Amino acid sequence: MPRCLKFKVNIIRKEGKSMNLKTAWQETCKFIRMMQKSEPHVIAYLILTAAITAAVPFLPIYFSAQILNFLIAGQFPQAMQNVYWMIGFSVILGLSSKALNQRFLKLRDLSKYKIRQRVLEKAYQIEYEELEKAETIDEIRKADQGSNGGGGTGEQLRDLLQFLTMFFSMLYSLAFVSVLLVQIFTQAQDYWLPVSSLIFLFAVYAVVIMIGSRLSAKAGRLLQKMKRDNVHNNAMCGYIGNLGMSIQNGKDIRLYQMEDFLMELFDKTLISSRLYIDWGTNNGKINGVITFLTQLASGMTYLVIGIIAMQGTIGIGEVMLYANAILRFTTSLVTLAASYNNIAYRYEYLNSYEAFIQRPNMSYEGTLPVEKRDDGEYHLTFDHVSYRYPGQSETALKDISFDLELKKHFAVVGRNGAGKTTFIKLMCRLAEPTEGRILLNGIDIRKYAFEEYVQIFSVVFQDFKLMEMPLGENLAASANVDDQKAMRVLEEVGLSARVAGMDKGLKTQLGKENGEGILLSGGEAQKAAIARALYKDAPVVILDEPTAALDPLAEAEIYENFNELVKDKTSIFISHRMSSCKFCDEIVVFDHGQIVQRGTHDQLAGQPGLYQELWEAQAQYYRHSPQTMEMIGSQV
Structure with a gap:
């Protein structure tokens, strides 16, 4: 079996252990610095996009409450005015969110490609003696294998955007809850019942969050284990898939009739593997319990907010406002936990890119020019x-x-x-x-x-x-080809007649991986x-x-x-x-x-x-x- 397929799960820190918050913060800072070196504005757009996107759902929640209160009070002009405000702000924030998100996606893709470019530049520049060492590029192999199974820098930025969006959503929700508390203490004649009701609700949420966090952590560990195990499956299936399209291996596969063996191996590795089935079953059970607890907390939320409204502390419209704010807090927390699990897992291999890029070269430190001699007198x-x-x-x-x-x-x-x-x-x-x-x-x-x-x-x-590039560029090791010189050396080695028979001559593509070309013996x-x-x-x-x-x-x-x-x-x-x-x-x-x-x-x-x-x-x-x-x- 090829060496790349023997790579199983060397990228993990400790099997089954979740990354703690301190380590996650340190890894996030490393990742952010790496991405900013590739595209300086991508993190600024990440934060701004998250802040604006998180605010968009709260506009209809807030204005709907105001509109409902004005309608109940018979104040139709004020209600219509809030309708106009809601439409205007929703359009402005919605369009801003879309525009920022599109800009972020462009910067995300640019930064992803620039990371790969920096890795390639380092690979070309690093001393060959270092490149021959297995450990030199082992981390990059691990990072590439991990990216195939769990996502690369682009997916990491996507999940960071989701994480930050949910974080801002929680902050906005807490802001509304704070307003509710101020109203209770300033407007309620007897605030013992609403306060005790909110304390009870917060206690329910504390229990739900505690149980949910434990279940989310377990789901995260199962997800990370599945992704780690899936690295090997992805590598194997990718290898088998490439064999089917390989000209070099095609003769051996056919002459030794390896088709059935390879297809059976592909099926065993991916299609018949219980890796996804087992993970999906366990993950479904966990998510089912979390959904049940969340819905239970939602019902308690409407009950408590209704009790507060019945005392006259808040209006009917504000029932929907505060209830939705609390529910959005819960939803954001659950989504944030899921994003955290993905983000923490990817840090185990993604920061290897920057570690490779920052590797020092060993001995290419000379500065003297070599004397240019027409007589070739080099001793x-x-x-x-x-x-x-x-x-x-x-x-x-x-x-x-x-x-x-x-x-x-x-x-x-x-x-x-x-x-x-x-x-x-x-x-x-x-x-x-x-x-x-x-x-x-x-x-x-x-x-x-x-x-x-x-x-x-x-x-x-x-x-x-x-290289699988045009013949002339192979000879010149450059896009600038001296055709006369190229044909002369081809004549000297006995290849000029072969090239003369090619339709495109020196521009003939070699190999078939990068386009329609020819195969040299x-x-x-x-x-x-x-x-x-x-x-x-x-x-x-x-x-x-x-x-x-x-x-x-x-x-x-x-x-x-x-x-x-x-x-x-x-x-x-x-x-x-x-x-x-x-x-x-x-x-x-x-x-x-x-x-x-x-x-x-x-x-x-x-x-x-x-x-x-x-x-x-x-x-x-x-x-x-x-x-x-x-x-x-x-x-x-």
């Missing part, structure tokens, strides 16, 4: 360099001292895991030496600006990637990667297994033209095919992280050592085929 020296991968006890490279003579062609060979690719990573500054130093023209490469230093290298790694893709390295025209060319996906004839063609392709450049290529080493001026043999041999092919093949062992091991496969041996012999 690289390894000075007692050792390297150990982070978290590993074994040293990958041990005390490497090596001079790359200018404009010579080097081959780097050795068994798997001998340190060849690590050697190249250090040279290209994708990792920093644990010990020793690497010099460019006598200066430690860490003193150079990274962007300047990497300009001197053209590299094709064995796990190279072509493995060999064609590798030639395109080599063409990209040649297009850059850097003074140092590095090819890591450059012909691994090529057939023997294409491989021979590349090797025959190799010296011409990298003329006047310093070149290094890693290969497991010893026959290719004839084209190099010097061969460097790695074993267990050390350089154990150096020399030409003739020198090393004729003396006991690792190179001779590797050569003999490969040569035996050609001994029974005179034609193949003749071809290989012509190369070596």
Whole structure:
């Protein structure tokens, strides 16, 4: 199973534990700071929208009470005047609420996209050695997985808007209740009965709120557990869904007849899962009890307000006003609790975005520019360099001292895991030496600006990637493509005829993920990667297994033209095919992280050592085929 599907529930603090108010406030402040960095005005619109939206329902409640009181008193002009006031204020506040909400939604989406942009920018800028560490981007993976299951920054802002709206609604409700209390104490001749009735009502509400809060907390824990468990289901179902549309996996799925297995796994993971059923059943029971208690409190509210009205302390219209205010307080409290549960859960992973963005870079601190030389005279020296991968006890490279003579062609060979690719990573500054130093023209490469230093290298790694973009943009690594230069390097690697047959030439889209494009064969893709390295025209060319996906004839063609392709450049290529080493001026043999041999092919093949062992091991496969041996012999 892929690693991403093994991620189950590592984002939780403690299973079944709700976030306390202090922690929730601290996490809210972190989240607000993160969103304001992306879109400074989104929080201001959040608060203003909540305040105005919460006020809208209270306008008809207030004015309806006034209108009813005037009608009962026979004061029709005053009643109509309040009708006009109600319509006017309702239109103004309603339109203001809609306008603010639309503006908030736009800022919310912008901030969401800008958060993703900041994460991508950090991922592109962070030192590659850091990016290789699992823990570096693990939090972002968790945040992405959590967002798929429980919602991302956009949903968090939406629930914060709902939370604040309910909070303001409670404040407005309390304001009306305060007015009611003032009326009782200032206008009632005998306020013992209304006060005792309100005390009784508040006691009922206290019990309802206490029981409701416990039930809401339980519902919140069930919801959080369901969402945490659902992270795995979402990841699995997303993975299976992508497999069905995958060109890379399509052949294996069909040839091994995996369709039924994958559909059964999809059904078992999502459709037949009792995750939602169990949560829905338990949540329904809890909400049923909360609704019953709320309705019971509502009935008591009308009873108490009616008793107060019968004493003449308040008018008939105000019965509806104060009763609705108290009921809205209860409704707002229940909704606020539900929003709080969602908000608290998302903080467990959303703030990982800002933590990743704020990670310090390690060693890209150099500032020196690299001298621009038309003659390509760049001299690289390894000075007692050792390297150990982070978290590993074994040293990958041990005390490497090596001079790359200018404009010579080097081959780097050795068994798997001998340190060849690590050697190249250090040279290209994708990792920093644990010990020793690497010099460019006598200066430690860490003193150079990274962007300047990497300009001197053209590299094709064995796990190279072509982007699913137009071919020309792949070669130029830019939207600005020199068509003449691009066609020249395609001609040099033997791809010009293939490109000539494409309807859109260099503008032909590669792959089918981002639109209708073409699929290159493995060999064609590798030639395109080599063409990209040649297009850059850097003074140092590095090819890591450059012909691994090529057939023997294409491989021979590349090797025959190799010296011409990298003329006047310093070149290094890693290969497991010893026959290719004839084209190099010097061969460097790695074993267990050390350089154990150096020399030409003739020198090393004729003396006991690792190179001779590797050569003999490969040569035996050609001994029974005179034609193949003749071809290989012509190369070596």
